[in-house]
Structures are given as structure tokens and as C-alpha cells.
Amino acid sequence: MKKGLGYGADLEIDNTSTTIIDLSCLDRSDHVKIGGSGLQNNGILLHQQVTHWILRKIEDGTWPPHSQIASEPDLAKELGVSRGTLQKAINTLVEERRLYRIRGKGTYVSAKVLEEPLAQNLLSLSEALEVQGLQVATEVIAQKVVFKSPPWVQISLSLEPEEPSLYLQRIKKVVDGPLAVLDNYVRSEMLPGIHHMDFARRRLFDIIERDYGFQILWGTRIFDVSMASAALAKRLAVAKNTPLLYLEQVSYIAGNVPVECSRVWIRPDRMRLKSIITRDHTR
Numbered sequence: 001m002k003k004g005l006g007y008g009a010d011l012e013i014d015n016t017s018t019t020i021i022d023l024s025c026l027d028r029s030d031h032v033k034i035g036g037s038g039l040q041n042n043g044i045l046l047h048q049q050v051t052h053w054i055l056r057k058i059e060d061g062t063w064p065p066h067s068q069i070a071s072e073p074d075l076a077k078e079l080g081v082s083r084g085t086l087q088k089a090i091n092t093l094v095e096e097r098r099l100y101r102i103r104g105k106g107t108y109v110s111a112k113v114l115e116e117p118l119a120q121n122l123l124s125l126s127e128a129l130e131v132q133g134l135q136v137a138t139e140v141i142a143q144k145v146v147f148k149s150p151p152w153v154q155i156s157l158s159l160e161p162e163e164p165s166l167y168l169q170r171i172k173k174v175v176d177g178p179l180a181v182l183d184n185y186v187r188s189e190m191l192p193g194i195h196h197m198d199f200a201r202r203r204l205f206d207i208i209e210r211d212y213g214f215q216i217l218w219g220t221r222i223f224d225v226s227m228a229s230a231a232l233a234k235r236l237a238v239a240k241n242t243p244l245l246y247l248e249q250v251s252y253i254a255g256n257v258p259v260e261c262s263r264v265w266i267r268p269d270r271m272r273l274k275s276i277i278t279r280d281h282t283r
Contacts, residue, residue, distance in 0.1 A: 050081060050089035058098060063109045066175050069099070071106065097269055100176060110176065124205045125172055125180055125264065135175070140200050141235070142169040145188055153185045156250045156261035164188050166195050168204070171235055178236045180266040187259050190214070204260065205251075214259060219251040223273065226265060236267055244268065 044052075057063040069075065076086040090107060093099040100110050126136050149157070149165045159165060166186040172179045184204060188194055191212050199207075208214050226246035233240040245266040253259050 046081060047085045047088040047092075050079060050086060051092050053079070054089060054093060055098065058109055065109050067109050068106050069109065124203055125182065126203050127205070136179075137173040138200050139171040139173065140168070141171060142167060143195065143199060145195050146185075149185060153261055157185065157187055157258045159187070166191075168199060170199060174270065176270055178267070179270050180264055181232055181235045182262060182264050184260060184262040190259065208253075208259060214253045216251050216253060216259065219249055222248045224248075228265070232265055236265070238267065245271070245273065 054063075054069075063069060070078065072083055072086055072090070076083045079086065090099060094101060094107075097110050099107050101107050126138070144167055145164050146167045147162055147164050149159055149163075149167075153159065153165060154161065154163075157165065166184075166188040168182075168184040168186065170182045170184075172182065186194060186204070186208075191208065191214075194207065194212075197207050197211075205216055209216060224246045226244050228236065228238055228240055228242040228244050230240050232244065233242060236242075236244070238244075245268050247264045247266075249260075249262045249264070250258050251260040
């Protein structure tokens with residue numbers, strides 16, 4: 001769908017859609033068929049006006065996030081349009097990520113793309129999501145002690161070559177589905193027994209701070225873009241080579257001691273990062 005200055009701002013030639021009507025007078029209580037007579041001809045093609053009508057339902061809260069919309073036959077009948085016209089409008093909104101489909105169930109309203117201040121605050125991903133009141137589910141894929149950590153982990157955590165670390169891989173999920181894959185390495189000798197903790201129910205930062213008494217004070221984060229490998233694509237339910245938000249992190253406790261490092265891959269269609277910055281006028 002082409003974007004313009006408002007309803008009626010664009011024209012598109014489409015030989016399959018020739019009925020031209022005005023939807024601006026319709027609201028939730030309207031029962032008028034949009035294909036009926038007596039509506040103003042404003043130069044907007046039918047499938048575009050159906051798209052605008054659906055968007056208004058989403059934006060005014062009539063159809064809240066994650067609600068299921070009516071089936072295509074029922075909605076086409078309600079609006080007085082063909083299923084082909086309706087499908088064209090729905091496909092447009094799926095492409096624009098305003099709607100999403102679950103195979104075998106139906107079409108749902110997407111939540112707004114999450115904006116997280118991970119670029120400026122040392123919050124865990126779960127903490128950042130829960131601040132917004134979102135429910136987050138955690139699936140633990142791997143949880144084990146390793147005695148030969150990857151070189152980047154040895155450097156990040158200042159580990160000796162044979163010093164053990166806890167390796168933890170998890171998937172964070174929201175209502176829409178998988179959001180992020182997290183690979184964490186933790187200095188396990190400082191945190192005895194941490195490999196027995198229930199990471200499906202508890203956050204890593206909470207365990208480090210509440211169970212072991214180490215306050216995480218600061219950290220470093222590097223942001224980049226990474227293409228989804230076959231394994232990541234399967235975990236995140238995307239196509240292979242889909243661009244993902246990628247970050248590397250090292251977290252420190254008192255004495256500038258690194259306690260945890262991680263790599264995180266995030267679906268950019270479900271989350272974007274936000275940073276609040278200020279300008280220094282003292283220079």
C-alpha cells in the first residue's frame with residue numbers, strides 16, 4: 001500500500017479493483033455495507049479503503065493487540081466486498097506487520113514493535129520487557145558447565161584456559177512468538193551451584209544479585225546486525241539469512257570483575273532499541 005498525506009491522498013491503477021467508495025464515515029457502530037450505494041466517490045480503490053478501515057479499527061482500540069479478527073468469509077460479508085479484495089487488504093497489513101497469521105487458527109492484530117532502552121540502561125532483556133508490563137516466557141535450550149570456554153568468553157571474563165563457566169542458551173518469547181535467542185556465559189566458580197538454578201522461571205541477573213549477593217554495577221554492549229544461521233532461524237521462526245539485531249555484552253561487579261558475558265540475537269520485526277541522548281553544552 002502506498003502511503004500518503006491521509007485518506008484519499010494516493011491513487012493506484014489496479015484493473016482488479018474498480019469500485020471506488022468512501023469509508024471515512026464508518027465507525028464501530030456502522031452496519032452499512034461499504035460496497036453499498038450513496039457513498040462519495042473519492043478516488044480511492046476498494047482494497048485500499050478496506051485497508052484504511054481495518055487500520056482505524058486497530059488504531060482506535062476496537063481491535064486490540066493480539067485479538068483475533070473475524071474470519072475472512074465473515075469479514076468480507078460484513079463489509080460487502082469479495083474475499084479477493086479483503087485478502088489483498090489483509091496481505092498488505094501483514095506485510096506492514098500490523099496483522100499476523102497463525103496457521104490453522106486465523107489472523108491477529110500485531111502489538112506495536114517494542115522499543116527498549118537497552119542501549120542506555122543495564123537491564124536484562126526480561127527486565128526491560130516486564131517494565132512495559134509484557135509477559136515473557138523463557139525456554140531453556142542448554143544449561144551446562146563447560147571447562148573450555150570459547151576464546152572470546154575467556155577474554156571477556158578473564159578466565160584461565162581450563163577455568164569452568166556456565167553456558168546458558170535461552171529463547172525469550174512474547175505473545176507473538178519467539179523474540180530473542182540469548183547465549184550467556186557466567187563465571188561459575190564465583191557462583192557455586194548456579195548450574196542447578198531454574199532459569200526458565202528466574203532471571204539470571206536476579207540470581208546473581210539475590211542468591212549470591214553480587215551487585216551488577218556496569219557493563220559494555222556492542223550493537224550490530226547479524227544474518228540468521230539455520231539454527232537461529234529455526235529458534236526464532238524466521239527464514240535463514242534474515243537480518244537480526246545482535247548485541248554482545250559483558251557485565252561487571254565491584255572491583256571491575258566481569259561476571260557474565262552474552263550474545264543476543266533479536267527479531268527486529270518485534271523489537272527495536274531506543275536510546276535517549278543529551279548534548280554536552282559545557283565544552
